[in-house]
Amino acid sequence: MNYKVADIIVDIEFNYKYGVKRMSDYRYEGDRPSDFSVRVTQQEIEESMKRCNDNFPASYHEWMCVYRSLCIKALDYDCLFMHCSAVCLDSQAYLFIAASGTGKSTHASFWRERFGERVVMINDDKPLLRYVDGKFYVYGTPWDGKHHLSTNTRAPVKALCILYRNDENVIERASVGEANFMILNQTVRPENAEKMEKTLYLAGKLLESEPCYKLGCNMSVQAAEVAYKGMNENED
Amino acid sequence: MKIKDGFILRQMNSMNIVVAVGDRAAEFNGLITLNETGMFLWNKLVNDIDEQGLVDAVLREYNGVSEDKAREDVVKFTEKLRQADILDE
Known part of the structure; x- marks a missing residue:
């Protein structure tokens, strides 16, 4: 699924519905191809849960892992x-x-x-x-x-x-x-x-x-x- | 002695700033700022050098500095790096 964030087209596939729901205002269905894609693995989600130890569900950790990855890739776009x-x-x-x-x-x-x-x-x-x-x-x-x-x-x-x-x-x-x-x-x-x-x-x-x-x-x-x-x- | 791998020195908004990258970032998440002399010594310490080598380098670079003063600055600086666990010796 493509989303437009900060005028950058990002292809994100969420494992959990939470992320899809939160992104609903940012869905992009125009003609621009995606600038980059973000995928977060179960392993990364589990590592984040262990590191933070904060009782937030996996869906929330995925949401934050996606953002961290997006922010780092977006550096290439100033x-x-x-x-x-x-x-x-x-x-x-x-x-x-x-x-x-x-x-x-x-x-x-x-x-x-x-x-x-x-x-x-x-x-x-x-x-x-x-x-x-x-x-x-x-x-x-x-x-x-x-x-x-x-x-x-x-x-x-x-x-x-x-x-x-x-x-x-x-x-x-x-x-x-x-x-x-x-x-x-x-x-x-x-x-x-x-x-x-x-x-x-x-x-x-x-x-x-x-x-x-x-x-x-x-x-x-x-x-x-x-x-x-x-x-x-x-x-x- | 030399600076451990995994640090980068860059100028940002008229300050010389050192941050950790790669595996080093997990153990060092602070920021180091360097004045002109600190930056000079840091750049020398990117390659292996001993205390006398640093003192000689300071004497060559800065006119009118006594050897005692140069050594004092070198020892003070390297001691700070040692305390922050940034030096390989």
């Missing part, structure tokens, strides 16, 4: 996986990045609360980025987190924003080191040397092309206001 919440406001995307448990999804929910229908959730957890003609775009994918918030669309990346918890809401530019570390810790690191080099190349281009901020934020809607203002003032 496509980079990023663990983040991608929020689109007025046709421009903001990527909120943080270690798990910091509150990416909660912060994204404040954007929806503050800006209402101006906000489109591109993907709340695992979107894909593509580097096209010197510009990064973020794409919705069906790997979209606990609350299944995603849209099958794309938007140009306006800014990246590293989140950390703080009593007060405060935003500033992230240092080169902070940005590099966070990006490399929130993407897939392929074992294959050539793919790893491509990952470093794309991550570097991302941070050279788009501004990266860091937001100290609390659990209030005001955090969204501070974040938005901080990323829209002092335009270059």
